[in-house]
Amino acid sequence: MxxxxxxxxxxxxxxxxxxxxxxxxxxxxxxxxxxxxxxxxxxxxxxxxxxxxxxxxxxxxxxxxxxxxxxxxxxxxxxxxxxxxxxxxxxxxxxxxxxxxxxxxxxxxxxxxxxxxxxxxxxxxxxxxxxxxxxxxxxxNRLKEGMLPDFITGYLRRKQIAIDSRACLMMAENVGSDLNRLAGELDKLALVLPNGQTQITPEMIEEHVGISKEFNLNELRDAIVRKDLKKTNKIIFYFDQNPKTNPPQRTLSTLFSIFTSTMLAWYAPERTESGLMAQLDYRDSWRLRNVKTSMQNYSALKTMQIIGKIRETDAKLKGINKGNLTDSDIMHELIYFITH
CATH class of the missing domain: 3.40.50.300 (P-loop containing nucleotide triphosphate hydrolases)
Structure with a gap:
């Protein structure tokens, strides 16, 4: 056995x-x-x-x-x-x-x-x-993206440090699943905590990790699920100007994650909060917020079409049927498809 x-x-x-x-x-x-x-x-x-x-x-x-x-x-x-x-x-x-x-x-x-x-x-x-x-x-084994927030909160909890949900998602989505790098950034944040403060904030991450609290993957995801075209375009333009810190592949991964979660939610046996959490294997109810908002703005059919477009975009970024398009052109085309 x-x-x-x-x-x-x-x-x-x-x-x-x-x-x-x-x-x-x-x-x-x-x-x-x-x-x-x-x-x-x-x-x-x-x-x-x-x-x-x-x-x-x-x-x-x-x-x-x-x-x-x-x-x-x-x-x-x-x-x-x-x-x-x-x-x-x-x-x-x-x-x-x-x-x-x-x-x-x-x-x-x-x-x-x-x-x-x-x-x-x-x-x-x-x-x-x-x-x-x-x-x-x-x-x-490598942690799935959805497990990164738990890793972050657990890592900091052992240091008796808290992190608010927005700051946690900023770290998870922008630093990514390289746990050695993620742990290093968390250690750095722990060292610069002011005396008497025990919670890491988005402002601290912006200052010490170099992730903009206004223009990051977390904010892009929030804008996309709300269909906030103005905010979405601002963030994508910012990413265009900073491709090294915001590569298209990382943006694509975030979009794929939210829309696959949305698709799973559409086909949940029960669409109650507990039913959706079970379907998505979430431990914290606050993580449902964006999925619920996404379901309000994107039908199951549109969600399925978006996932297909994301796969097509991934292929183009790898050079398949790319033609003369730049990576920026390809990403703008995807964002337009999603939001229209």
Whole structure:
């Protein structure tokens, strides 16, 4: 029977209790959790003084030998309870399966952390159940866009900092799903909070992150769902003047998200607040506001046509049937189609 997937919070909780496993395989497309867990293990298993003699970091290339990793893992700690061996970029190893000989009989005084990024090992490989028998296999998947607000509020909550809903959406939609960058920006905001203030505001984000509180993806989405043509055109013109910070692909992603949510809402079995939240898998009712407004201004048929136009626009931005049109021309054509 397959083991249930463990979460990053469960791993962190075990480590906080001093419960270490001899092997951790951290793999997946989202590097943020892989880095966070590996760094946390290193900081909690050893003191700074112990790390000098008992921490080994191996950066893998195509030439890295698995036998070197095994030899490092089989060393005994010096004046410490554990030694920690962190294997970074393990996806570059040509013969990862050769680790099986160690995985089957790991040294209990070694904590071997294998960081495998940009993908996951096929779970049918023998090494996966072998590690699960003695250690932990963690799969780090990219967060869907709709999960970013929860990540932001949760990340700040652990720092005992709040963020208002508008500011949260500004960060989610304009910084995007690169969690390392997102966490870095949140850390920066936490550092510049004035004494006595515990909430991050849109004004702070505009000043310290460089996202305009008037001309950003959050405001564009609000204007689009309200069919506010004047505000929509102002924002699109601003994006034209600042293409590096407002690339068309990011705008397209935001539009696709709101209209696919609108389409799902149109076909919800129940269009009550609880029914829509269940259909859209929302935890917070305030997130329904734009979906409800969108349903008032866009029929199910128009919504379906818009989604088709967004897909067509995506193809044009990639060069398919683009002709002599600029990216700006293509985006203005899409916005006109949506709002008329």
């Amino acid at each position: 397959a083991k249930s997937l463990i979460t990053d919070r469960e791993i962190i909780s075990q480590i906080q209790k001093g419960q270490f496993k001899p092997i951790y395989l951290l793999m997946g497309d989202e590097s943020y959790y892989i880095d966070r867990i590996s760094e946390y293990i290193a900081s909690k298993a050893l003191t700074k003084e112990e790390q000098d003699f008992n921490q080994t970091i191996i950066y893998c290339t195509r030439e890295t030998s698995v036998s070197d990793i095994i030899n490092s893992a089989r060393r005994y700690p010096m004046m410490a309870k554990f030694q920690v061996v962190i294997v970074k970029e393990a996806q570059n190893l040509l013969k990862l399966e050769d680790l099986l000989i160690y995985v089957k009989e790991p040294l209990m005084t070694t904590i071997l952390v294998i960081c495998y990024k940009n993908g996951s090992i096929d779970r049918r490989k023998k090494i996966i159940p072998a590690i699960e028998n003695t250690g932990v296999v963690f799969e780090s």
